[in-house]
Amino acid sequence: MKKKWKLQLIHHSHTDIGYTDRQEKIERHHVEYIKSVLDILEASENGSRPEWKGYKWTCENYWQVERFFEQSSDSDKQKFIQYVQSGQIDISLTYLNMTDLVDNDILDAMFKKGRKFSNEHQLDLDSAMTADINGFSWGGYAETMHQNSIVNLYSCLHTHHGMFPLYKKQIPFWWETPNGNKILVWNGDHYQIGNDFMLIPNSYRIDNGTEIVTSDDQMAIAEQRIFEYLENLEAEDYPFDFVPNMISGIVTDNSPPNPRLIEMIHKWNDKHGGQVEIELATLHQFFDFLRKQELDLPVYAGDWTDWWSDGVGSTPPAPTKIYRDAQQKYHLSQKLDPQGKWGGVNLFCKKRSIN
Numbered sequence: 001m002k003k004k005w006k007l008q009l010i011h012h013s014h015t016d017i018g019y020t021d022r023q024e025k026i027e028r029h030h031v032e033y034i035k036s037v038l039d040i041l042e043a044s045e046n047g048s049r050p051e052w053k054g055y056k057w058t059c060e061n062y063w064q065v066e067r068f069f070e071q072s073s074d075s076d077k078q079k080f081i082q083y084v085q086s087g088q089i090d091i092s093l094t095y096l097n098m099t100d101l102v103d104n105d106i107l108d109a110m111f112k113k114g115r116k117f118s119n120e121h122q123l124d125l126d127s128a129m130t131a132d133i134n135g136f137s138w139g140g141y142a143e144t145m146h147q148n149s150i151v152n153l154y155s156c157l158h159t160h161h162g163m164f165p166l167y168k169k170q171i172p173f174w175w176e177t178p179n180g181n182k183i184l185v186w187n188g189d190h191y192q193i194g195n196d197f198m199l200i201p202n203s204y205r206i207d208n209g210t211e212i213v214t215s216d217d218q219m220a221i222a223e224q225r226i227f228e229y230l231e232n233l234e235a236e237d238y239p240f241d242f243v244p245n246m247i248s249g250i251v252t253d254n255s256p257p258n259p260r261l262i263e264m265i266h267k268w269n270d271k272h273g274g275q276v277e278i279e280l281a282t283l284h285q286f287f288d289f290l291r292k293q294e295l296d297l298p299v300y301a302g303d304w305t306d307w308w309s310d311g312v313g314s315t316p317p318a319p320t321k322i323y324r325d326a327q328q329k330y331h332l333s334q335k336l337d338p339q340g341k342w343g344g345v346n347l348f349c350k351k352r353s354i355n
Helices: 023-045 062-070 074-085 104-120 138-147 193-197 219-235 260-272 283-292 317-336 345-349
Strands: 005-011 057-059 089-091 127-131 152-156 171-176 182-187 205-207 211-213 242-247 276-280 299-301
Touching (some): 089 104, 219 276
Parallel strands (some): 005 242
């Protein structure tokens, strides 16, 4: 290879509500995943699992954190905040992976949830990631993010159904909003592309559509795939000597955290760190690194094309129609009762006495 490379991996769990399982079950999974991360980090610090030193986790959205705080002890909440402050846990300020079916009012309200949490706990959160969403509105998404002090966006597309803006992957650019503000974007690859590197022991990947690769010692497979991946980037005239990728605990949506990843990273760096250094980073840490590169990046404005918003590619027209109808009724209710005095959850939950 022509370069000394830095491969940055962001460890997360893709939240996919309703497609892989029921919402309440997915909620329980993600709450337990965060609790597992706390245990992993504590074990890496107290000496019981020193091989996990350097482990980091990024919550893909604020919804995970919201659910965790509703169902956890004060002690676990305090640990979580401490690990965010120390840079071992990060939070993407997207609420969920939302399409343009969600209008600006709802989108702004959801971004404000994460921003409020960040401000209340004095956390340095300024980044967001999306996964499995192939497009974003210009006036809505970009401007609404900036208004909520979200200045970095990492996009992980679903390449089975759509391709990359600008016809390229793994490129950064400035996304200029209608008001002239700028969001730093990393236009990334698929949200589990890092799993192709086989860095997590006992994980799997289907090769050539037929062969299932499993191995207790996967270093040889990892070497083949990582070097081949970076050599391909060089052949494509990729301009940088670093590249980020997302990685999950296993190759599935809603996957658990896996501390064996950091074990493999340590082994890799001991053997190949002089040529290819692998770093486990959080979302914020990657963008902090990117901004320090002082790159001359292009500036683009406008919408990203999308295949989700009209419902054709994801759900039948009937559910989309139901959502649109509910959205219209929500806005009508807001106009008739802007203070929520005559409707809302609290009103219907009140006990009524009958004379």
